[in-house]
Amino acid sequence: MTEPATVRVQRTFHASPSDVFTAWLTPASIERWMFRRGGADEEIVHLQVDPRVGGRFSFLIRRQGQDFDHVGEYLELAAPHRLAFTWGVGSSASDGSRVTLDVTATDGGATLTLVHTLPAEAVPYANRTQAGWMRMLGALAQVVEARGSPPGS
Numbered sequence: 001m002t003e004p005a006t007v008r009v010q011r012t013f014h015a016s017p018s019d020v021f022t023a024w025l026t027p028a029s030i031e032r033w034m035f036r037r038g039g040a041d042e043e044i045v046h047l048q049v050d051p052r053v054g055g056r057f058s059f060l061i062r063r064q065g066q067d068f069d070h071v072g073e074y075l076e077l078a079a080p081h082r083l084a085f086t087w088g089v090g091s092s093a094s095d096g097s098r099v100t101l102d103v104t105a106t107d108g109g110a111t112l113t114l115v116h117t118l119p120a121e122a123v124p125y126a127n128r129t130q131a132g133w134m135r136m137l138g139a140l141a142q143v144v145e146a147r148g149s150p151p152g153s
């Protein structure tokens with residue numbers, strides 16, 4: 001039997017921990033960094049967020065005529081330092097996938113460590129998952145660093 005996989009990515013931002021954390025919970029920010037690939041073949045149908053422990057989110061995206069609903073439940077919210085949630089797409093929403101974010105203040109802003117625990121059946125997608133999170137954190141950096149907030153707040 002295949003064991004679950006753990007994907008870990010880390011990125012330092014020239015932005016406050018609060019700005020990095022909040023960008024994960026507000027639809028206006030999520031729209032600007034999580035799903036924008038720059039192509040006309042992607043449409044955000046809705047971004048629904050209930051940011052509280054036990055609250056749920058749904059990010060419904062239409063790509064090339066197909067709908068993909070990224071869904072989950074918030075498990076931990078300790079602003080601005082820790083966020084944990086389940087993560088799934090459509091019918092795989094309850095597959096045991098969990099994402100944990102730890103945000104720490106640094107001299108230059110904030111460092112985000114993301115750990116995504118994938119269920120055994122998703123192990124073949126671990127590299128693709130890691131690349132996707134790295135790409136998204138790069139886009140997140142562009143959004144939060146453009147705000148010009150003072151580091152360390």
